[in-house]
Amino acid sequence: xxxxxxxxxxxxxxxxxxxxxxxxxxxxxxxxxxxxxxxxxxxxxxxxxxxxxxxxxxxxxxxxxxxxxxxxxxxxxxxxxxxxxxxxxxxxxxxxxxxxxxxxxxxxxxxxxxxxxxxxxxxxxxxxxxxxxxxxxxxxxxxxxxxxxxxxxxxxxxxxxxxxxxxxxxxxxxxxxxxxxxxxxxxxxxxxxxxxxxxxxxxxxxxxxxxxxxxxxxxxxxxxxxxxxxxxxxxxxxxxxxxxxxxxxxxxxxxxxxxxxxxxxxxxxxxxxxxxxxxxxxxxxxxxxxxxxxxxxxxxxxxxxxxxxxxxxxxxxxxxxxxxxxxxxxxxxxxxxxxxxxxxxxxxxxxxxxxxxxxxxxxxxxxxxxxxxxxxxxxxxxxxxxxxxxxx
Numbered sequence: 001x002x003x004x005x006x007x008x009x010x011x012x013x014x015x016x017x018x019x020x021x022x023x024x025x026x027x028x029x030x031x032x033x034x035x036x037x038x039x040x041x042x043x044x045x046x047x048x049x050x051x052x053x054x055x056x057x058x059x060x061x062x063x064x065x066x067x068x069x070x071x072x073x074x075x076x077x078x079x080x081x082x083x084x085x086x087x088x089x090x091x092x093x094x095x096x097x098x099x100x101x102x103x104x105x106x107x108x109x110x111x112x113x114x115x116x117x118x119x120x121x122x123x124x125x126x127x128x129x130x131x132x133x134x135x136x137x138x139x140x141x142x143x144x145x146x147x148x149x150x151x152x153x154x155x156x157x158x159x160x161x162x163x164x165x166x167x168x169x170x171x172x173x174x175x176x177x178x179x180x181x182x183x184x185x186x187x188x189x190x191x192x193x194x195x196x197x198x199x200x201x202x203x204x205x206x207x208x209x210x211x212x213x214x215x216x217x218x219x220x221x222x223x224x225x226x227x228x229x230x231x232x233x234x235x236x237x238x239x240x241x242x243x244x245x246x247x248x249x250x251x252x253x254x255x256x257x258x259x260x261x262x263x264x265x266x267x268x269x270x271x272x273x274x275x276x277x278x279x280x281x282x283x284x285x286x287x288x289x290x291x292x293x294x295x296x297x298x299x300x301x302x303x304x305x306x307x308x309x310x311x312x313x314x315x316x317x318x319x320x321x322x323x324x325x326x327x328x329x330x331x332x333x334x335x336x337x338x339x340x341x342x343x344x345x346x347x348x349x350x351x352x353x354x355x356x357x358x359x360x361x362x363x364x365x366x367x368x369x370x371x372x373x374x375x376x377x378x379x380x381x382x383x384x385x386x387x388x389x390x391x392x
Contacts, residue, residue: 030117031118097126161197172207184201196221230255233269271303280307322341
């Protein structure tokens with residue numbers, strides 16, 4: 001008898017729309033005050049303000065270096081900084097003496113006109129001769145010039161960029177994806193360093209099922225902002241739609257590693273992708289990783305059960321999962337669905353499923369019967385019955 005309950009297609013978690021307002025170019029400020037070795041405000045102390053780029057989770061390099069000096073009151077300020085993460089260094093004798101913003105919990109970020117502070121107390125610093133080298137290599141004059149030119153172009157094109165971004169967002173929300181693509185492409189030309197524009201371009205292309213182009217857009221967004229988990233998730237979704245399952249798996253798992261708080265969602269998407277492609281063992285593996293992050297994730301639990309039901313051989317293994325699912329107070333609709341699946345499994349293969357308790361009881365009874373037979377008038381003991389088919 002074949003399973004009569006329809007196995008529903010897997011629904012993935014919706015693509016993560018990255019649609020914040022643009023960070024304003026050149027509006028950030030970093031300021032601070034320096035106390036000298038004598039305990040008084042220190043004048044003419046060189047300060048490096050370095051905008052950092054992440055190569056990976058553990059390695060950063062200097063993308064731009066801005067230099068200033070403290071005034072008579074020991075204060076300094078650098079205005080017009082582009083958005084990003086920064087490291088601020090105090091320099092003495094041409095060598096970096098003290099650093100702020102280079103450790104976890106001491107992060108200096110500029111965004112949307114935010115002002116950050118980095119103060120230094122040289123009475124707590126080592127001697128100048130013991131000062132270390134700068135935390136990262138200084139950019140070349142050519143790289144600084146190119147970056148400065150790009151920033152100037154971005155400022156000049158700000159009006160075009162912001163108008164096109166707003167139009168692209170409106171078009172996307174109206175499901176006019178062709179127009180959204182056109183507008184977001186305008187943004188990327190006007191300001192090619194806006195990762196969010198490439199991410200939204202990828203979203204619009206994905207909606208049009210232009211997966212190769214969408215993947216390229218997401219990859220550009222990742223290049224500009226390599227620590228953004230949502231970009232890897234969206235890349236995984238579009239690679240999965242293009243049937244590049246192994247590459248998509250890598251993208252989803254990278255997203256999970258970058259954002260542990262949302263890792264369950266990203267791994268769920270991985271499982272959904274495999275389920276949609278009828279690769280049930282890999283789907284189950286991904287959904288189990290979701291449960292490792294959240295043991296009572298009802299959606300993952302239900303999808304594991306559905307994955308087990310993808311083949312008759314594994315169908316009985318869905319029973320204990322569905323039974324646990326029903327104890328977690330799911331919605332009325334999901335509860336009815338789970339009950340229907342349980343009934344369908346037991347009707348389809350009533351002799352195939354045996355719980356671990358049933359197997360143990362059968363084995364114990366067989367051993368008891370064998371011993372009883374042996375005690376009767378020297379009769380030969382019957383062999384123990386087979387243990388039965390394990391559900392694992």
